[in-house]
Amino acid sequence: MAKGKKYYVVWEGNNPGIYNSWTECQLQIKGYPNARYKSFKTEAEAQAAFQGNYQDAIQKSDKSKPKVSHLPDSERGKIVWNSLAVDAACSGNPGVMEYQGVNTSDGSQIFHQKFSLGTNNIGEFLAIVHALAMLKKQGKDTPIYTDSRTAMAWVRKKKANTNLKKTASTAQLYQLITRAEAWLKNNTYTNKILKWDTDNWGEIPADFGRK
Numbered sequence: 001m002a003k004g005k006k007y008y009v010v011w012e013g014n015n016p017g018i019y020n021s022w023t024e025c026q027l028q029i030k031g032y033p034n035a036r037y038k039s040f041k042t043e044a045e046a047q048a049a050f051q052g053n054y055q056d057a058i059q060k061s062d063k064s065k066p067k068v069s070h071l072p073d074s075e076r077g078k079i080v081w082n083s084l085a086v087d088a089a090c091s092g093n094p095g096v097m098e099y100q101g102v103n104t105s106d107g108s109q110i111f112h113q114k115f116s117l118g119t120n121n122i123g124e125f126l127a128i129v130h131a132l133a134m135l136k137k138q139g140k141d142t143p144i145y146t147d148s149r150t151a152m153a154w155v156r157k158k159k160a161n162t163n164l165k166k167t168a169s170t171a172q173l174y175q176l177i178t179r180a181e182a183w184l185k186n187n188t189y190t191n192k193i194l195k196w197d198t199d200n201w202g203e204i205p206a207d208f209g210r211k
Contacts, residue, residue, distance in 0.1 A: 007046035030092030087206035088123025099127035124151035129180040158184040
């Protein structure tokens with residue numbers, strides 16, 4: 001399913017403004033600590049949001065965002081509600097990265113981590129392994145939803161195939177990646193890792209709502 005055009009507002013970045021593509025937006029937030037940005041479906045919405053502030057735009061978006069619970073029964077019945085959903089967000093790629101895990105049924109946050117430098121794929125990978133390790137410790141076989149096929153492949157191969165450079169800024173993150181890879185190699189689990197059907201269900205419940 002083709003995605004419609006979006007307009008990106010950058011309130012805090014290298015050059016604040018409104019941009020017509022995600023690529024242009026990324027150039028403005030890459031390397032900028034705590035960049036503030038968000039996408040909008042129409043230029044008019046973007047213009048109005050840019051005249052206001054980031055926090056108001058996020059709060060308004062959260063109230064108007066279609067909820068998974070509003071899906072027709074034909075789609076709701078396909079979702080495993082007793083599950084966790086994980087996702088990551090990155091201000092630039094690489095850039096400030098964070099990931100979280102939430103209850104699929106109500107969106108309540110279960111865990112959250114933030115790093116000064118990382119990539120979206122790394123965040124998605126670490127989020128899945130974080131959930132797997134946590135659930136194994138709790139003795140639960142709860143399924144895990146992700147919208148990242150790349151992260152699912154990395155978990156299957158027990159290897160994060162990232163090109164992120166190893167520097168002083170990424171040393172801590174690489175320690176976690178190494179620990180995650182070791183955990184996958186040394187542990188078994190029965191939890192199913194499921195692909196979230198974004199096209200038919202909307203954004204995954206763990207989505208940060210910025211793109």
